[in-house]
Amino acid sequence: MLSTPRLITRCKNVDTSILTIIRTKRTKANKNSTGVSPQMQRVVTQLSVMSARKKQPKMLKLSNEDLIKHQTIETAWKIYQDKLQGQRTLRLKKQYFAVKEAMDTLKEVSPALFYEANVDESGKTFPMELRVPTDAPPREIWHYDYTLKTTET
């Protein structure tokens, strides 16, 4: 860029229509147009990744109709979640009273078994074999060849 005017002045008496652009030797100035060191440039790039400038989309402006649509969708979802939560709570309540009834009966029928059932289990953890459900089944769906490990003390 800098060398272009000089080029033109040098060829003043030549017809400008046949002037071709000659690529000049790269200089430090046009290699690094911002004029900062590469280390500095890296910091600027990293900071600009976190900054919202130039990256934020346009604000979402919903028309009245769209807003009502959006609110309806959200309300429907909330009602659906409330319904699921209600079912869950009801089931947990039933389970709680079932355990209570079982324990009360056990206390009455066999205090020894009741005592055994009440042994503190705090600190009990899930076993390592517990598998979390996944999107797709594994290649070996079930491990059949299980042999009981005998622990010798």
Added chain:
Amino acid sequence: MTTKAPSTIRAALVLARTPIVVPKLTKFESQYIKYKSELERRLMWTFPAYYYFKKGTMSEYKFQSAQKKPISKQPGVWYPEGIPDIKHCRERSTKQEVIIPKETPKSDDTSVSRPVVKNPAVTRADESNDLTSLERQLRNTLYLLVKSGSKGEWKFPSFDVGSNQPLHEVAESGIREIGGNKLNTWTVSRKPVKVLNDGKDGSLEFLIKSRIFSGEFVPKNKDTEFKWLTKEEIKDFVNKDYYDNTEYLLDK
């Protein structure tokens, strides 16, 4: 309070195989998730490609040429869908679609970047409707139901409590007596989750919850039949009273 004469106490085991595959979303759930994700994409910041691809490299070129270029604003042009507002090569009024350049996969590709092929959730046991298989109904919880003899009824396996051995130990050792030692189970709790009153002989049946992780149930006695059933299917096999009393203990 009159203490009853100690009637026969039985310990039953509710042995469950937990789901292997996540449950299917309902139509409403998947529609809502799609709506929310589209909304989120619309409001997402522009992808800073200049941070991930070094200027002038081959990977930058590949990435940039895979992207769809937005329509730019030109003077004297009428834009029916609004005047383009482009920053960092993104139309600000719509969501940004970041396209990852992909090479056509080879059939013998063994690299880690090869496309993922998911295994089907419907297995051979589902197709042949093999109710004794543990590999069926991967999206649901399965429960072990047994029937002893041709006259017996389908129910959770139950065992007599003789001495003062804890209920969960009776249930866990009992299942191994009828179904072999090849069972890797885990008792959820020592406490019974439910007591069932048998009207006929006045025996009390305490249900203990347990989970199976590996191994299989192989009945030692030929008369013993067994099935791995979902909650829905259990309804068809047990009598109504039994189902109503245990229904809320079972997962879908």
